[in-house]
Amino acid sequence: MNLNFDVSVANERHVHLAETICAEMEASAKVRGTGIAKRDPEYIRTKMREGKAVIAFAGDGAWAGFCYIEAWSHGRFVANSGLIVAPSYRKSGLAREIKAAIFGLTRERYPDAKIFGLTTGLAVMKINSDLGYEPVTYSELTQDEEFWKGCRSCVNYDILMSKERKNCLCTAMLYDPAEKEAIPLPVAEEPPFQEAGTEVSERQGMTADTSTEKEKKKKKKGKETDKEKKPAKSLDAVAEKAVKKAIKKATRKLLLEQMREEKALGKNTGQESAWLRIQERYLRLKQYVFMKIIKPWTDNEHYPPSQQ
Secondary structure, three states: OOOOEEEEEOOHHHHHHHHHHHHHHHHHHHHHOOOEOOOOHHHHHHHHHOOOEEEEEEOOOOEEEEEEEEEEOOOOEEEEEEEEEOHHHOOOOHHHHHHHHHHHHHHHHOOOOEEEEEEOOHHHHHHHHHHOOEEEOHHHOOOOHHHHHHHHHEOOHHHHHHOOOOOOOOEEEEEOHHHOOOOOOOOOOOOOOOOOOOOOOHHHHHHHHHHHHHHHHHHHHHHHHHHHHOOOOOHHHHHHHHHHHHHHHHHHHHHHHHHHHHHHHOOOOOOHHHHHHHHHHHHHHHHHHHHHOOHHHHOOOOOOOOOO
16 A cells, blocks of 8 residues: 555644544554553643644545654653554554654654653554664653553553553563764864975885785775675574673663662562563563564565554
C-alpha cells in the first residue's frame, strides 16, 4: 500500500475526533488482548488544545492515526502514548510516520526529558529502536504514581501488581538524551608550514610523490588481502557480542545500585536481589535481540498495526 498522509500537530480544529479516536483505541486493545483500553475523550481534547499530540489524515481528508505526549515526574520523564492507526490504513507505514513526528515534537518541547514507552508490539519495538530507544527494566522508568494508575484499565493490571510493578507483559524502552553523544565532525589537517628557501625542486617533489603513492597502494592491497582472509561476521555473532556488552554494563550498573541501597539502609542483604534484577534485564535484552535478528520481518518497510 502506497499512500500519502498529512501528519501534523493536533489543535482545536481536531477536537471533534476525540471520541472516534478513543473508540478505536478501545477496540484495538480488545483485539490484541492487552494494552490500555480506555481513554477519556476530554483528556484527548486537552492534549490537542495544548499542542501535545500528532494527528494524521489520508489524502481524501479521512482521519488515519493519532498519538499524544504525557509528561511525568515534573517533566523529567515523557511518554508518547496512545499510538493508533485506523484499520483502513494499517500496514501502510503510517505508524512509523506518526512515531517519528511525535518523537520530534517531544524532543522540541522536552529536550532534556527521558522518553519512554511500554509496548507489547514488535513493530513498535523496531520503530523505537530505530529512533534510539533501548530496552530497560521497569525500575528505570518514572515512579510517578499517576502514570501507573493509567495501567488500571489494562487487562494485565493484576499481573503488573502481583510483580510489584517490576515486570509485566509489556517491554519497557527508554531514550535518554544524556547518553546520546554527538558524533564529532572530522577536522581537516592544515598543510605543513614551509619556510622560504627550503623549497625542493620539482623533480625531487615528483619522486617523493611517486614513492608515497607506491607505499599507499601496498598498504591498501595488504588491507584488502586481510579482509579476504577474515570471514564476514554473521548477524547472530554481532547480536551476541552486543548482548554480552549490554549485559556487562547492566550487571555493573545494577550491582552499584544495590550497593548504594544497602549502604543507605544500613543493611547487608547479599547479592540475591541484585541478581534477580540482572536476570530481568537479561530477559529483556534477549527479547530485544530476538526482535533485531528476525531479518525477513525487520527488512520489511511496512509494519503491522500496533498500539503503544
